[in-house]
Amino acid sequence: MKKEKNMWLGITGIIVSLLGLVVSFFHISYYSGLILIGIGLIFSIIGVVLNWHRRGWLAIIGLVVSLGMINSALVIHSLGGLNNYIESGDSNYDHPSYDDDDDEDYDDETTAADLKQVKVGDEVTIDGVQLKINSVQDTDNDYLAINVTMKNNTKHTVDFDYNDFEVAATDDDDVMSGIYNSLAQDDLGEDKFNYVDLDDVSSGQSDDGDLLFDKKDGNAKYLVFSMDGTRKVAMKLY
Missing domain, CATH: 2.60.40.1240 (Immunoglobulin-like)
Incomplete structure (x- = not known):
């Protein structure tokens, strides 16, 4: 079996993708995290191409991890948006409340x-x-x-x-x-x-x-x- 070339590509792809996922947890840095995951994916793809006939397992693992991180980041972003929508809808809802003054509506002293x-x-x-x-x-x-x-x-x-x-x-x-x-x-x-x-x-x-x-x-x-x-x-x- 031929030795895998440029093993650092697969390792770098895994590390950068994981870092991108961590960054994407923070909504203000979501797109930065997505970019990092994309960079990790590129490293992994290059590693797979260079080791196409060598079974570069590290590069393949890096590719799988990068794709998984992209999916995870998208899910995190979607859940965050859903939560914001729910909170926004809840804050706009006019919750009914009981006020003692409501009784005055029926405190009419008018007679027949x-x-x-x-x-x-x-x-x-x-x-x-x-x-x-x-x-x-x-x-x-x-x-x-x-x-x-x-x-x-x-x-x-x-x-x-x-x-x-x-x-x-x-x-x-x-x-x-x-x-x-x-x-x-x-x-x-x-x-x-x-x-x-x-x-x-x-x-x-x-x-x-x-x-x-x-x-x-x-x-x-x-x-x-x-x-x-x-x-x-x-x-x-x-």
Whole structure:
């Protein structure tokens, strides 16, 4: 077997490639590391060419190491970029937080007597939202089923919420009771009523169904509708 010529080429290729990988760990020196690995690859290729018929194992090992270092450097760079993207996205995300002042949105002292009043069957439009109580029905287990229709006549989507509806016992009642359809479903069953699923309503679309009020919470004289935490209209139930 012929002795390998210029063994230093393979050794240099291995050392320079390893050094390039170490340098590439630091993002500011990534391209410098890649250049060093490239130089190591060149040394290894020259060693392989010069020892083509001599089985220059050091040069071949240097070539394999250099190619491996290039792949490793690319992976390191890709993972670093992915991590930066994730951190950037996380920093731009507006994390929801609870603020005690949020309670003020529903701390409205307006009474039914202060509001515009309509009766069952009347249509009323508030800021582009059309409301109507279709019927009021007493149910088993002391619940009151209030069938309502809500139509979005605005040019944008409206997000309805159970906090938008309250029940007032009297004309001068400023502390009102809430609507809890989920509790009524547990007590009365899911199929007994057409429980309204308050959610986003697109422009020009409508939603209708039953709002269930537990009369054990008090008397029920008005269904009061709010927008953005402000009471807007009182709809007589009887």
